[in-house]
Amino acid sequence: MNDEFSFIRSLIAHRFVESERIEVDVGDDAAVVIPHSDRSLVMTCDTMVETVHFLRKTMSPADIGWKLLASNLSDLAAMGAVPTYALISVAVPPSWQAEEVEEIYHGIYDLAREWKVSLMGGDTVRIPEYLTLTLTLLGEVGRGEALLRSSAKPGDVVFVTGTVGDAAAGLHLLLHHPDQRFNYPALVQAHCRPNPQLHIGKWLVSTRFRPACDDISDGLAQEAWEIAEASQVCIVLDREKIPISEQLLQYAKAVGQDPFEWVWFGGEDYQLIGTVRKEYWAKLKETVKEKGFLLSMIGRVESGTPQVEVESEGIRMVLPKRGYNHFADR
Numbered sequence: 001m002n003d004e005f006s007f008i009r010s011l012i013a014h015r016f017v018e019s020e021r022i023e024v025d026v027g028d029d030a031a032v033v034i035p036h037s038d039r040s041l042v043m044t045c046d047t048m049v050e051t052v053h054f055l056r057k058t059m060s061p062a063d064i065g066w067k068l069l070a071s072n073l074s075d076l077a078a079m080g081a082v083p084t085y086a087l088i089s090v091a092v093p094p095s096w097q098a099e100e101v102e103e104i105y106h107g108i109y110d111l112a113r114e115w116k117v118s119l120m121g122g123d124t125v126r127i128p129e130y131l132t133l134t135l136t137l138l139g140e141v142g143r144g145e146a147l148l149r150s151s152a153k154p155g156d157v158v159f160v161t162g163t164v165g166d167a168a169a170g171l172h173l174l175l176h177h178p179d180q181r182f183n184y185p186a187l188v189q190a191h192c193r194p195n196p197q198l199h200i201g202k203w204l205v206s207t208r209f210r211p212a213c214d215d216i217s218d219g220l221a222q223e224a225w226e227i228a229e230a231s232q233v234c235i236v237l238d239r240e241k242i243p244i245s246e247q248l249l250q251y252a253k254a255v256g257q258d259p260f261e262w263v264w265f266g267g268e269d270y271q272l273i274g275t276v277r278k279e280y281w282a283k284l285k286e287t288v289k290e291k292g293f294l295l296s297m298i299g300r301v302e303s304g305t306p307q308v309e310v311e312s313e314g315i316r317m318v319l320p321k322r323g324y325n326h327f328a329d330r
């Protein structure tokens, strides 16, 4: 890598781009697109830093690219939005080769193609030590239709998509028992190649039930707390109803770990947690089967102190407001 500009050309050479609304493409000082006049613009941004979000031994370059876009798509899914355009900033240290960064872009493009996200530009700089990637993602949702953390109401049902805790168990496996990776493919997949729940987010908007919604990046407990606080309600989760995968239970047993540590506090599942009026839940559940989505009822919303409680065998306890926190040790 000895020329910034030819490096950028090689990165964007294979990009996915599909839009009739592009007025000025990559190559000028900024990109220009024509907005949809009748839809609201949704904006989000997430960063991945080597040593904090990945190590060379936990994820391949293509996995890193995939997950960078997936974590952003997941925030749009949580808003019920449809993704459109992305910008990527890469800060490359001397320890990373140009070809490896190109591999990262292949991972990004694989997922971008799936969701029709057009890469409209970015920035490329050097950094002394650790690879750092930031993706900014734009999307759209109907006016006033975005799903909010603040719309949970007493009486609502709490739901979650997929299974939770797998990504954290996968990380544990890749760090401590990498030789076991082929025995627990779902855990490795959950950590390295999460699937953002955009179909479900979009469908939730289309029902017009106005559910509350949040994506699980920092852990089920943390995200449930975020809904409880934003909506000023008490969320009561039923421990026995939390969807946990067979592989997570098997792996936890094999390595003598408490599965619930990953389930509650692990994070990076990129599933959705939300709440919806009780009378709409039955209707949701019907459609879910037809569509092949995995959606589980895991609790209820009550009035009272804004917090999260867990109920198990008739005993209720406050679930600690804990999850992944970048500054927890400061």
Ligand SMILES: Nc1ncnc2c1ncn2[C@@H]1O[C@H](COP(=O)(O)OP(=O)(O)OP(=O)(O)O)[C@@H](O)[C@H]1O
Residues within 6 Å of the ligand: 044, 045, 046, 071, 075, 217, 218
């Ligand atoms: N440095 C920042 N400057 C401005 N706004 C920020 C900054 N960091 C976060 N935010 C905003 O704060 C809110 C919460 O951010 P947060 O990063 O916790 O969301 P998230 O992407 O859902 O979580 P995660 O980062 O765990 O995926 C968002 O609206 C986000 O845009």
Ligand SMILES: Cc1ncc(C[n+]2csc(CCOP(=O)(O)O)c2C)c(N)n1
Residues within 6 Å of the ligand: 046, 047, 051, 052, 053, 054, 055, 058, 071, 171, 217, 218, 266, 267, 268, 324
């Ligand atoms: C090597 C390594 N160590 C720890 C973790 C766990 N981890 C890092 S960031 C994060 C929360 C989501 O990030 P953010 O809040 O920035 O979106 C989690 C659970 C990892 N993935 N890799």
Ligand SMILES: [Mg+2]
Residues within 6 Å of the ligand: 045, 046, 047
């Ligand atoms: Mg964030």
Ligand SMILES: [Mg+2]
Residues within 6 Å of the ligand: 074, 075, 078, 214, 215, 216, 217
């Ligand atoms: Mg989020």
Ligand SMILES: [Mg+2]
Residues within 6 Å of the ligand: 046, 071, 072, 075, 217
């Ligand atoms: Mg996020």
